[in-house]
Amino acid sequence: MKEHTxxxxxxxxxxxxxxxxxxxxxxxxxxxxxxxxxxxxxxFAGPWAGSVTMQFTDDLIQAMVRNMLGIExxxxxxxxxxxxxxxxxxxxCGNFLANLEGTDHFDLGIPxxxxxxxxxxxxxxxxxxxxxxxxxCLRVILAYPVDLWEDFAS
Numbered sequence: 001m002k003e004h005t006x007x008x009x010x011x012x013x014x015x016x017x018x019x020x021x022x023x024x025x026x027x028x029x030x031x032x033x034x035x036x037x038x039x040x041x042x043x044f045a046g047p048w049a050g051s052v053t054m055q056f057t058d059d060l061i062q063a064m065v066r067n068m069l070g071i072e073x074x075x076x077x078x079x080x081x082x083x084x085x086x087x088x089x090x091x092x093c094g095n096f097l098a099n100l101e102g103t104d105h106f107d108l109g110i111p112x113x114x115x116x117x118x119x120x121x122x123x124x125x126x127x128x129x130x131x132x133x134x135x136x137c138l139r140v141i142l143a144y145p146v147d148l149w150e151d152f153a154s
Contacts, residue, residue, distance in 0.1 A: 007127045010052075010142050013096040014131065021091060022064045024133050031130035034137045037061065040085035041114045042093045046106035050144030052093040055116065056085060060136025064088065086111035092140065 011028055018024045036055035043051045056064070065076045065084045090111045097106045127142040 006142065007129065009099055010092075010096055010127055010140060011129055013099060014092050014129065014138075014140050017088065017091045017095055018131075018133075018138075021068060022088070023067045024060075024063060024135055026131040026133045026138060029130055029132040031128070031139070032137075034139070036116060036137075036139065038081055038085050039114050039116050040082075040089040040111055042089045042111040043109035044093060044097060044106050045109075046097070047104060048144060050142060052089055052096065053114065053141040053143070054085065054089045054092065055139040055141075056088075057136035057138070060133065060138055061085060063133075063135030082113050085113060096142075 015026055018026050034055075034057050037058045038061055039053060039055045041051055041053040043049070061081045061084060062076045065071065065080045068084060068087075069080070090108070093108060097108075126144075127140075129140045131138040131140070
């Protein structure tokens with residue numbers, strides 16, 4: 001029950017941020033193999049700790065940069081892509097944590113560009129969501145230590 005709620009909160013936060021900040025409407029979809037070109041991650045700590053990681057296809061990150069900066073045509077540079085990926089994960093994580101009921105204060109780390117994440121480890125529980133839009137694909141991974149989550153969920 002709690003994990004389903006967590007999944008829904010991550011889904012809703014992601015959809016809200018993408019609609020408001022990037023003018024992109026995303027839909028959760030079945031996961032398929034995608035050529036993700038950039039990944040960003042942010043850690044958080046508070047009543048429980050974890051991280052949110054987002055992976056973007058090239059088409060999606062370019063559409064996000066263009067929509068956020070109002071760029072019509074032209075190349076989107078690597079720095080703009082990295083900045084946009086970091087900002088997206090920061091906003092999604094902040095929105096997600098702000099919408100958790102019964103929690104106090106969370107501290108957010110600094111969003112980072114990361115290598116493509118490995119499969120989940122035995123020490124973490126994860127929620128993996130896959131989204132599609134006309135502009136590409138996105139994977140969102142919420143990871144949290146199992147023992148902390150069990151304490152929080154009880």
